[in-house]
Amino acid sequence: MRFFNKNGRNGFTLIEILVVVMILGILATVIIPRIMDKPDIARVTKAKMDINAIKGALAMYKLDNSGYPTTEQGLSALVSKPTSGKIPKKWNPNGYLSKVPKDPWDNEYLYLSPGSHGDFDIVCLGADGDIGGQEFSADIYSWELD
Secondary structure, three states: OEEEOOOOOEEEEHHHHHHHHHHHHHHHHHHHHHHHOHHHHHHHHHHHHHHHHHHHHHHHHHHHHOOOOOOOOOHHHHOOOOOOOOOOOOOOOOOOOOOOOEOOOOOEOEEEOOOOOOOOEEEEOOOOOOOOOOHHHOOEEHHHOO
């Protein structure tokens, strides 16, 4: 059966259209899984960038205040002046970050100071929001980043 347009010219047969649709379906099953993991790669990259930005803000905080915020003060000490613990005397009135970022999976970054691996530790728990994990659920540690 041939399809004709209104000018009377030949079009595609139903079989030809079905073959093209099947080829597109096969290509989609191969290509879509490769595209679908790109958002997870982007989230991991963003988490690493956030951690590096926090590390930079912590370095500026230390330059002004001769030390890092305590675990109790947390990363919020980079946004507003701490009111507990050791109160910094030269805290920058503009802050060190405009806001404390959440990780790309909408969880808080974990902060420990003094840290187990240096002056401070920052941890992103990954996609599963729990300690450990594989691939995109793997934890991201500040001391493993450049």
